[in-house]
Amino acid sequence: MKEETISQFKILTREDKGKRISKNPNIVKTTKGWRIPSETNPNKKYFVKFIKKKLTCDCYDYCNKKNKCKHVYAIEIARYKAVKRVRGGKRKVTKETRKSKPVDYGF
Numbered sequence: 001m002k003e004e005t006i007s008q009f010k011i012l013t014r015e016d017k018g019k020r021i022s023k024n025p026n027i028v029k030t031t032k033g034w035r036i037p038s039e040t041n042p043n044k045k046y047f048v049k050f051i052k053k054k055l056t057c058d059c060y061d062y063c064n065k066k067n068k069c070k071h072v073y074a075i076e077i078a079r080y081k082a083v084k085r086v087r088g089g090k091r092k093v094t095k096e097t098r099k100s101k102p103v104d105y106g107f
């Protein structure tokens with residue numbers, strides 16, 4: 001299996017993979033859910049959506065093995081980050097206005 005080839009380099013948990021996928025700029029948010037391009041097959045896309053307030057995915061891992069798959073993790077992480085960004089946004093702005101001088105890194 002492909003999984004084993006990847007794990008020779010680094011053993012990644014589903015959460016790790018989800019984190020990586022969450023950074024993928026090609027995730028498309030639709031009104032029904034999120035379309036996530038497959039990491040291994042560029043022609044394949046997975047669809048993550050809410051069913052009864054629970055994130056579900058249509059990939060093999062989720063459907064057949066009943067695992068919380070990397071795609072679900074990715075969306076969870078992406079959504080969490082989005083919330084954090086909005087919440088933390090104001091704080092960051094205040095900080096930046098306070099020290100408005102450009103930082104000299106000595107380069």
Ligand SMILES: [Zn+2]
Binds near residue numbers: 046059060
């Ligand atoms: Zn999945």
